[in-house]
Every structure is written in C-alpha cells, then in structure tokens.
Amino acid sequence: MSITRRQVLAGLAGLGVVGLGATAGVRYWLGRPLFADTHDYELIAAPADLELVPGHQTPAWTYGGQAPGLELRSRQGDWLRVRFINHLPEPTTIHWHGIRLPLEMDGVPYVSQLPVLPGEYFDYRFLTQDAGTFWYHPHTSSAEQLGRGLVGPLIVEEAQPTGFEHERTLGLKTWHVDEQGAFTDFSVPRQAAREGTRGRLTTINGERLPVLELPAGHVVRLRILNLDNTVTYRLNLSEGDARLYALDGNPIAPRPLGKEYWLGPGMRIDLALRAPDDGREISLRNGPLRLATLRGLATSQPAGDWPAPLPPNPLSEPDLQTAETLSFNFEWAGALSSPVKTGGFTFWQINGQAWDINDKTCADRPIARLKLGQSYLFELRNMAQYQHPIHLHGMSFKVLASNRRKIEPYFTDTYLLGKNETAKVALVADNPGVWMFHCHVIDHMETGLMAAIEVV
Ligand code: C2O
Ligand code: CU
Ligand code: CU
Numbered sequence: 001m002s003i004t005r006r007q008v009l010a011g012l013a014g015l016g017v018v019g020l021g022a023t024a025g026v027r028y029w030l031g032r033p034l035f036a037d038t039h040d041y042e043l044i045a046a047p048a049d050l051e052l053v054p055g056h057q058t059p060a061w062t063y064g065g066q067a068p069g070l071e072l073r074s075r076q077g078d079w080l081r082v083r084f085i086n087h088l089p090e091p092t093t094i095h096w097h098g099i100r101l102p103l104e105m106d107g108v109p110y111v112s113q114l115p116v117l118p119g120e121y122f123d124y125r126f127l128t129q130d131a132g133t134f135w136y137h138p139h140t141s142s143a144e145q146l147g148r149g150l151v152g153p154l155i156v157e158e159a160q161p162t163g164f165e166h167e168r169t170l171g172l173k174t175w176h177v178d179e180q181g182a183f184t185d186f187s188v189p190r191q192a193a194r195e196g197t198r199g200r201l202t203t204i205n206g207e208r209l210p211v212l213e214l215p216a217g218h219v220v221r222l223r224i225l226n227l228d229n230t231v232t233y234r235l236n237l238s239e240g241d242a243r244l245y246a247l248d249g250n251p252i253a254p255r256p257l258g259k260e261y262w263l264g265p266g267m268r269i270d271l272a273l274r275a276p277d278d279g280r281e282i283s284l285r286n287g288p289l290r291l292a293t294l295r296g297l298a299t300s301q302p303a304g305d306w307p308a309p310l311p312p313n314p315l316s317e318p319d320l321q322t323a324e325t326l327s328f329n330f331e332w333a334g335a336l337s338s339p340v341k342t343g344g345f346t347f348w349q350i351n352g353q354a355w356d357i358n359d360k361t362c363a364d365r366p367i368a369r370l371k372l373g374q375s376y377l378f379e380l381r382n383m384a385q386y387q388h389p390i391h392l393h394g395m396s397f398k399v400l401a402s403n404r405r406k407i408e409p410y411f412t413d414t415y416l417l418g419k420n421e422t423a424k425v426a427l428v429a430d431n432p433g434v435w436m437f438h439c440h441v442i443d444h445m446e447t448g449l450m451a452a453i454e455v456v
Helices: 006-018 142-147 442-446
Strands: 040-050 058-063 072-075 079-086 095-097 121-127 132-137 152-157 166-175 201-204 211-215 219-226 233-236 241-247 250-256 261-263 268-274 281-286 289-297 324-332 348-350 368-370 375-382 388-392 397-402 410-412 414-417 422-428 433-439 450-455
Touching: 072 079, 132 142, 132 219, 132 268, 142 442, 152 166, 152 219, 166 211, 201 289, 250 410, 261 268, 375 414, 414 422, 433 442
Parallel strands: 040 079, 072 152, 166 219, 211 289, 324 375, 368 450
Antiparallel strands: 040 058, 079 121, 095 132, 132 152, 166 201, 219 268, 233 261, 233 281, 241 250, 241 268, 281 289, 324 348, 375 422, 388 414, 388 433, 397 410, 397 422, 433 450
C-alpha cells in the first residue's frame, strides 16, 4: 500500500486556495454543485448541532451541515467530482458504498489513501458507471463517525429518463441519543459481541415519524437507504401497493414488495409506490412500528402507469463453468482466547482471521487473491446466530442461492446473511486493487469481521 505524502501536501497547499479558516462562512455549508451539469461538489464535514429531539441539541457531525448528509447526484456515464474538506476535529475519509471505482477513490485509510487530516481536503473524482441508489460514509472510526451522522445518499440517475415522474429519498437511521439528545455509547462491547449496539431514536432523513406528502394516485419512486450502524429494518407497507424495482442500486424484474423486506445496514431498495388517494394515509413500518406516514395530496396531473423495469447496469456476468470456489466462514471469535492486541476487542473473524482496525498493515495480508478477469464463486457461511450484512468494495456480485430462502438471482454489493445461513454468490474479479470485504454492522466490522480481497 504505497501512499505518498503527496496527497497530504496537496491538501495543505489547498488551504490557501479555498480560503478556509477566518473566511469560512455560511457559503461553505451549502455543498452546492459548483457547475451544475458536471456534478462538482464542495462537501464539508463539520460539527453542527441538530435538533433530533425537540427542544434539545445533539452535537452531530455533518456533511454539508446536515445529517443524513447532503444528497449528492450524478448521472450514469458522467464523472462525479467532490472536493471534500475536513473540518472535523479528527482524521476521516469518504467511502462511496456500492460504487465501482478505482482503488485510489475508495476511501479506505492506508489502503486507498491517507486519512484526510483536520483542515485538509481531498478531491474525489470517479466515473459513475452504474445508475442507482448508493451512499457515502467515512471508513475511519466508523462507529463514532457514522454514529454522529456522517452518512449521506448518493444518487446516480439513469442515463435515459425512466418512467418515474416523482421520487423521494428516505434515509433511515436510529440515533444513539438519550431523551435530551445527548449521545449514548456508539459501541458497547457486550453488544458488539452480539447483534451490535443499537440506538434508540429512529428517524427518516433525521426526523422522527415524518409525514410525507405524495401526489395522490401517482407512482412514486421511493429510494430507501439503511444508513444505520446496526439495525436491520423489516420494511413493510401493508396498506399500500408497492413494487420492488431495484435492490442495492441494481434493477430487478419488478415484483411486489410482499409482506416484509429485511433491509440490513448499508442496504437500499428502490420501490415504486402508488401514492394513496387525496387525504388518505398509509404507514411505512419496521415490523409493527411506524416509521413514517405517507399521505396522498391531490394533483391536477393525471396519474401514470407503473413504469417499465429500470435498465440493467453494465455488470460482467460471472462464468460459473470456469469459476473457482472460495469459502468464507463468518464466526464468533469471543470464545477463542484472541489476544487483545492494540487495545480493541476481537469478537468476530473470517476464516479464522480477525481484522484489527488499529493495525495499519492488515490489508497487506489479504484473505484471498483473485486473478483479474477470472470468475469466482463465494460460499458465504454464517456460523453464528446473528445476521451479517456482508459487503464488498469495488465490485458487485451476483447472489445465486441460499440454504434458507428462495433466491431470484440478482446483483448487489451487500448481502444480508441470516443466522446460520449459507449463501452462494459469484463475481468476475474485474477491478484490480485491494478491496474491503466486511460485515456492515459497524460493531462487527470493528471487532474483527473484515478482510481484504486482492485482485491482481
Ligand atoms: Cu459501506 Cu466498507 O462500506
Ligand atoms: Cu462499501
Ligand atoms: Cu455482522
């Protein structure tokens, strides 16, 4: 992982150019596109007090002055350029979850870049090859940084117009705050060894139990993102007519939402919902619990039909005839006498190897080396009674089969591996680099459940 100090120097030199410090004012909060049609953003991470609990302030960390962060947008086939400026009191990076990009832009400290120090900036720029609903977040001190609010949606619009005329982005997060809005522990070892540390205040776009007004009778694209560290939301819209159009950014043959969709941390769905009639309300729920009220509001436009399926993304189809099989066992390591090396806890491991977030050299010892261009079949085996949303950077994979449920094969970047489930997924190793492969329950990832996969 040869990273030079060049990036750091560039960052320091840049301070004069953008004129931060004394002159930093309101305009830096806007994170506005600098040139609207080339998707250039200036995005600042900085502390800001948010009123998550009415009448109380929460000392959040924000992207563009808000949490969830500013919604970034690009178009398929275009470049996205983001000048990222760190005004936090500690180093950070941005990882672009689900985006297939070159390693240097992947935002993993000491693997793809050096951390962006307070006062520095980093220019992220990459081609957005796939349309869909993605998101961004740091890959440093994740429990705290994501916990404090550094999570934001990244929408890549289809190259051609789709049949959707209306859309809404719904970012789900369950904050670790008490009744006064003060942060509670982002990570409790006892919980990290189990399902992960849960927050208590469930919000959509930072709001508890919002009421969303939708054009009555029209089909609306709901982009629902799980931006939470821990919680798997069991989404249902039982009173509404809703169809799934994409999973984790990748289009599928549309099908009814069904009884419930389990959206694990890091996962997204694109739903088409026929909005209720004027004045009628339906609930979006997590299991039995209401997340939001969706209310129909009369419009003068005539309602359209269900849109055609979304066009597929340009992903390579794995060749199962020649694919090499690799097994990955996700295990609890708490019972093993894993030495507490650098002060952290080790509760989880992949194939007997636990990642140590304090050891900068872990990525030098990848758990697997894949040959560029070759197809692979991964057998993902959950040996534990807690579920793991398994996520891979840099490449999308195709989910083929599970011993626990019926699978319509689909491409994704995150698969929710249920308790004691074994799943088969396949991919073409078509992106050279060292790619993180981890559970997206942040507590699990930070206590061992992460590895690097190298493609050469
Ligand atoms: Cu959302 Cu390592 O990623
Ligand atoms: Cu990712
Ligand atoms: Cu996990």
